[in-house]
Structure formats: C-alpha cells, structure tokens
Amino acid sequence: MAKELVFGHQNPDTDAIAAAIAASYYLNKKGMDTEAVALGKPNDETKFALDYFKVQAPRVIEKADTKEVVLVDHNEAAQSVSNIADLTVTHVFDHHKIDFKTSAPLFYHAEALGSTSTILFTFFERDGIEIPKPIAGMMLSALISDTLLLKSPTTTDVDRKIIGKLAAQAGVSDIDDFGIHLLKAGTNLSKKTDKE
Amino acid sequence: MAKELVFGHQNPDTDAIAAAIAASYYLNKKGMDTEAVALGKPNDETKFALDYFKVQAPRVIEKADTKEVVLVDHNEAAQSVSNIADLTVTHVFDHHKIDFKTSAPLFYHAEALGSTSTILFTFFERDGIEIPKPIAGMMLSALISDTLLLKSPTTTDVDRKIIGKLAAQAGVSDIDDFGIHLLKAGTNLSKKTDKE
Ligand SMILES: [Mn+2]
Ligand SMILES: [Mn+2]
Ligand SMILES: [Mn+2]
Ligand SMILES: [Mn+2]
Numbered sequence: 001m002a003k004e005l006v007f008g009h010q011n012p013d014t015d016a017i018a019a020a021i022a023a024s025y026y027l028n029k030k031g032m033d034t035e036a037v038a039l040g041k042p043n044d045e046t047k048f049a050l051d052y053f054k055v056q057a058p059r060v061i062e063k064a065d066t067k068e069v070v071l072v073d074h075n076e077a078a079q080s081v082s083n084i085a086d087l088t089v090t091h092v093f094d095h096h097k098i099d100f101k102t103s104a105p106l107f108y109h110a111e112a113l114g115s116t117s118t119i120l121f122t123f124f125e126r127d128g129i130e131i132p133k134p135i136a137g138m139m140l141s142a143l144i145s146d147t148l149l150l151k152s153p154t155t156t157d158v159d160r161k162i163i164g165k166l167a168a169q170a171g172v173s174d175i176d177d178f179g180i181h182l183l184k185a186g187t188n189l190s191k192k193t194d195k196e
Numbered sequence: 197m198a199k200e201l202v203f204g205h206q207n208p209d210t211d212a213i214a215a216a217i218a219a220s221y222y223l224n225k226k227g228m229d230t231e232a233v234a235l236g237k238p239n240d241e242t243k244f245a246l247d248y249f250k251v252q253a254p255r256v257i258e259k260a261d262t263k264e265v266v267l268v269d270h271n272e273a274a275q276s277v278s279n280i281a282d283l284t285v286t287h288v289f290d291h292h293k294i295d296f297k298t299s300a301p302l303f304y305h306a307e308a309l310g311s312t313s314t315i316l317f318t319f320f321e322r323d324g325i326e327i328p329k330p331i332a333g334m335m336l337s338a339l340i341s342d343t344l345l346l347k348s349p350t351t352t353d354v355d356r357k358i359i360g361k362l363a364a365q366a367g368v369s370d371i372d373d374f375g376i377h378l379l380k381a382g383t384n385l386s387k388k389t390d391k392e
Contacts, residue, residue, distance in 0.1 A: 096301055098296050100294050101295045102295075104293050104308075105306065105307075106294070106306065110303065110305075
C-alpha cells in the first residue's frame with residue numbers, strides 16, 4: 001500500500017493539526033502507511049498544545065507528493081493543498097458543510113460534531129484502538145479550541161460526553177484550567193468564533 | 197423533531213429499497229421520526245425479496261413533502277427526488293462516488309463497501325441496535341444483489357464477514373440457494389453488472 005499524506009486545511013487551527021495527527025495514527029493502526037503533515041505552521045494556540053503534550057509539529061508541505069491523500073477538518077478544494085486536483089482522496093473526516101466531488105468511491109465521514117477530533121474519537125472507540133497520551137492531549141485541545149470549552153453553539157452531547165474521556169487519557173485533571181490557558185495562548189479569541 | 201423521508205435513487209434497485217427501510221428503522225431507534233419511501237416501484241428482484249420476507253414495498257413519491265430528507269445509496273442530485281434543490285439533506289449513507297454540495301454540516305457516511313446495506317449493518321452493530329428479521333432479510337438481499345453473491349469486484353472483506361450474520365438474523369440457512377433464486381427473479385442479470 002503506497003504512502004498517503006494526511007492534512008487539515010490551509011491556515012491550520014488546532015483541530016486541523018490534531019485531527020491530522022490522530023487520523024494518521026488511526027489509519028496506520030488499520031494497516032495503512034500515512035504521515036500527518038500540515039498546510040501551514042501551527043498558530044500560537046496550537047503551539048501551546050504541542051509544547052504541553054510534547055508533540056512535534058507536523059512538517060509543512062506546499063504540494064502533496066503522494067498520489068493519494070486523506071483530508072481532515074475540511075473537504076473543499078479551495079481550502080486544501082494546491083495540487084488537490086491531481087490527487088485521489090481516499091478518506092475524509094470532517095465536520096463542515098460539503099462541497100466535494102470525486103470520480104471514485106471513498107471513505108467519507110462527516111458529522112456535525114464540535115470538532116473533527118471528536119469524530120475521530122468515535123472511530124478509535126468503535127474499533128477499540130487505544131489513543132496514545134500525547135495524541136489524546138492534542139485531540140482534547142482541538143475539541144476545546146473548536147467549541148471554546150464547550151460554549152460554542154456547535155457543541156453537541158457527543159462532545160460533552162467524550163471531553164472527560166479525552167482528558168483522562170491525556171492526563172489532564174482540570175479541563176477548565178487547561179482549556180483557559182490553551183485559549184489564552186491563542187492571540188485572539190474572537191477571531192476563532194468567526195472561523196468555526 | 198419534524199418528520200423526514202428516507203429514500204434511495206430513482207429506478208430503485210434492491211439496495212436502494214432495503215437501505216431506505218434499514219436506515220429509517222435505524223434513525224427512528226436513534227430518536228428521529230422518519231419514513232422509508234421510494235422514487236419508483238420495486239423491480240422484479242426486489243419484489244421477490246419483499247415477498248420472501250413479507251415486507252411491504254415503501255410508498256412511491258414524486259416529490260418529497262418534508263423539509264428534511266435522508267439519502268441512501270446515492271448522493272447526486274440528478275439521481276435524487278425531483279425537488280431535492282429545495283430540501284435539506286440531514287444524513288447520507290452511500291457507497292458511490294461523491295458529487296455533493298450543502299450549505300450546512302450534516303451526517304455523511306460513504307464507504308467503498310459492497311452495498312449501502314453493508315454500511316448500515318456496521319452502524320447497527322456499532323450502536324448495539326438489533327435488526328428485525330424482515331429488515332435483515334432485505335439487507336441480505338441488497339448485499340447479494342449489489343455484489344452478485346459476493347462475486348462482483350466491489351465485494352470487500354466486510355461484505356464477506358457480515359453476510360453470514362445477516363443471513364442468520366434473517367433466518368436464511370442456505371445463502372447460495374437463496375441468492376440464486378433472488379438474482380434469477382431479476383429479469384436480467386447482465387444488466388445489473390453494468391449498473392453497480
Ligand atoms: Mn478547522
Ligand atoms: Mn474543526
Ligand atoms: Mn443502487
Ligand atoms: Mn448500492
């Protein structure tokens with residue numbers, strides 16, 4: 001099986017980075033050969049999470065140099081890698097509206113949950129794959145980031161149910177305290193509300 | 197929660213009918229209020245399955261009279277109900293290539309498995325929802341129909357794994373014997389190979 005790159009959208013937020021890391025780990029456990037990459041450098045909030053959980057930032061790519069790719073936290077070509085038109089998308093994990101066209105069947109899971117990391121958690125759980133502590137930490141950060149600590153209107157019961165499981169797995173005992181430090185590390189809270 | 201219609205593509209095959217029945221049952225178990233309908237009368241093969249498992253054919257609609265709908269076994273507007281442009285799609289369960297656009301997030305699960313009924317089986321199993329015998333029978337028929345008794349190149353390991361579970365749940369002891377009778381009931385086997 002040829003190697004595939006896994007990435008989130010341009011101008012990545014914490015969910016775009018965390019979901020790429022989590023999806024790559026998940027798909028490798030399912031027998032694929034993937035690498036998490038990013039379409040831009042991590043922002044200050046994401047840097048805080050990467051430092052906190054001692055995770056290396058995914059390398060930044062300009063163009064994908066594999067034939068097949070996995071999209072997380074986005075699906076529209078305009079938000080994706082520059083050469084997306086030349087690539088085959090084999091999997092999509094996303095929680096946004098859809099504007100997507102392929103010439104072949106693929107794995108596509110979209111669900112209106114608070115974050116793409118929330119969606120990935122449901123697949124880890126479904127398949128009984130344990131989430132390593134640093135990856136759980138990144139997914140927790142993404143969930144907090146996208147839902148503004150469960151306060152955004154996009155927050156669902158599934159998000160409320162799994163945040164504790166992710167925190168336990170990540171070794172975070174005080175979710176509110178961690179969450180406030182994470183969100184504060186982002187330069188501008190109000191900007192996030194517009195984006196997600 | 198307002199009522200939603202669930203339907204497969206125009207000129208329905210057995211999977212389009214069975215997946216609508218199965219998805220409607222599944223979503224109602226999850227707390228929704230849905231009705232399985234069809235965009236055309238059942239073909240001879242589907243009629244055989246409906247008679248065999250004593251299931252009523254879903255009523256045929258020309259236009260959807262609910263605001264929200266669920267698509268199974270298709271996603272493209274050209275294959276869908278005539279007034280699809282005026283409707284909100286809340287869920288898609290499908291195994292075809294994608295040409296789809298929405299203005300809001302939704303539940304969308306596509307996977308390159310042998311039939312949409314196979315996909316639905318994985319969700320019943322994930323959520324621990326038992327499949328009633330007649331519905332399991334229709335799903336079994338759809339899987340057999342779309343994969344030509346596991347012989348089509350679209351057949352996957354998942355299809356091979358679950359066909360026995362569906363047959364057991366449906367009370368079908370000889371899958372090959374049932375399958376050959378089902379496929380023979382369709383007027384033209386070769387036509388099916390082109391379509392799916
Ligand atoms: Mn994002
Ligand atoms: Mn997101
Ligand atoms: Mn079909
Ligand atoms: Mn089908």
